Amino acid sequence: MRPGTLRKVECDSCGVVANASHFSEQEVLTLYGDEYALNTSGAEEHLFFTKDGPIARSEVFCQWIAPHFFSGPQRALEIGSGQGNLLARLSETLPQAKFSGIEGSHRAAELARSRGLDVRQGLVTGNTELPAAETIFSVNVLEHIEDIDGFLATIRRSLAASDAEPSAQRLVLCLPIQNYYGYDLFFLEHVWHFTVDHVQQLLGRRGFKVLHCEHQHPINHGIGLFVCQPLDDSVDNGASVDGDYPWIRNNRDRWHRVFAEVNTWLETQPADAKIAVFGGGEVFALFRAFTRLGERRVVACIDEDPAKVDQTIESDGHNIIVGNIEWLRKNPVDALLLTLNPKYHGMVKDKLASVVDRVFSWSPYDPK
Ligand SMILES: [Zn+2]
Structure with missing residues (x-):
């Protein structure tokens, strides 16, 4: 990944950010x-921690x-399709369907094939020849695609080649939406930042009728699900998005407040304080990049995911131990x-x- 300055621009007519x-x-x-x-290394997949215990990401999506x-x-x-976690689960859930995948990562595609899944390596552009399919689905990919028009046109060609009636064709898309308290605005590899309305408009204008849209999943917070069928090319089904769409800016401002709050707290901690963090995922990476946490010596990262415990996280040339709460009891911070x-x-x-006296939990600032 190239290092560099994160710069996003907002359309002053519709509020979409890119x-x-x-x-x-x-x-x-x-x-x-x-x-x-992400989902390409053969490592254990991401777990969501719920009241009913941990649940794997692919299980939630399935x-x-x-x-x-x-x-x-x-x-x-x-x-x-990454290393095929979701493909494998869906194949079990829907045994009558014939599943296949296309995946950009060489390693992930190979891993998926080694699990017996039909996955080929490749990226989907406007020129890609996809096999014919009645159903195409894609989870958290669209926001990475610069040429969305080409991507959706290729999908339409593959659906059309199935020779099924348009009513028997489906495109199922999941992607981050900005109506909620997301932080993917700070990801360089997320090219686009949409609200639900923006996605509806985009799909409508690119020849898809949105049959079903959901964006309040209790676990998949901040992700929208869009179920579509293709329409005739000429149909513009997308209600236009205009006026003031402040959510994406609000999201940016909320996180800037969080970063400022974390910096203020860090200033109150002595330079030699032994600081640990809880959570070794995206928010930790975000804070290391956008707050002064990156300048501090973090003695340990506490995580509940058993697959991560006793591993280390590399941060600016030194390794941070990952431990569980038991580790924290024996190694006070x-x-x-x-x-x-x-x-x-x-x-x-x-x-x-009962384990640590000073736990800093920053304000969520109106998470919806
Ligand atoms: Zn616009």
Whole structure:
């Protein structure tokens, strides 16, 4: 990944936000072919921690999207299938469907094939020849695609080649939406930032009728699900988005307030304070990049995911130990900063109450 300044621009007519600069073709090939680490490394997949215990990311998505697939035989193609976690689960859930995938990462595509899944390596552009399919689905990919028009046109060609009636064709998309308290605005590899209305308009204008839209999943917070069928090319089904769309700016401002709050707290901690963090995922990476946490020595990262415990996280040339709450009991620290989604703060604070005196939980600022 190229280091650099994060710059996003906002359309002053519709409020959509996009990266200010483009990735070159070579950068895209390297990023998704070789570097991208999410669901491509063969590692245990991301777990969501719920009141009922941990649940794997692919299980959450499988339960969410499977009801929107046809129940009978169909060719179902996943774009961006990673190492095949979701493909494998859906194949079990919908045994009559014939699943296949296309995945940018060489390593992930190979891993998926080694699990017996039909996955080929490649990125989907306007020129890609996809196999014919009645159902195409893609989870958290669209926001990475600079040429969305080409991407959607290629999907339409693949659906049309299935020779099924348009009413028997489906495109199922999941992607981050900005109507909620998301932080993907700070990700360089997320090219686009949409609200639900923006996605509805985009799909309508690119020849898809949105049959069903959901964006209040209790676990998949901040992700929208869009179930569509293709329409005739000439149909403009997208209600136009104009006027003031402040959510994306509000999201940016909320996180800037969080970063400022974290910096203020860090200033109150002595330079030699032993600081630990709770949560070794995206929020930790976000704070290391956008707050002064990156300048502090973090003695440990506490995480509940058993797959991460006893591993280390590399940060600016030194390794941070990952431990569980038991580790923390045996290795007291001076203060602990929560570096996980605010929806977990209450739960985690309860667990830490008897272990660490100073736990800093920043304000969620109106999470909806
Ligand atoms: Zn616009």
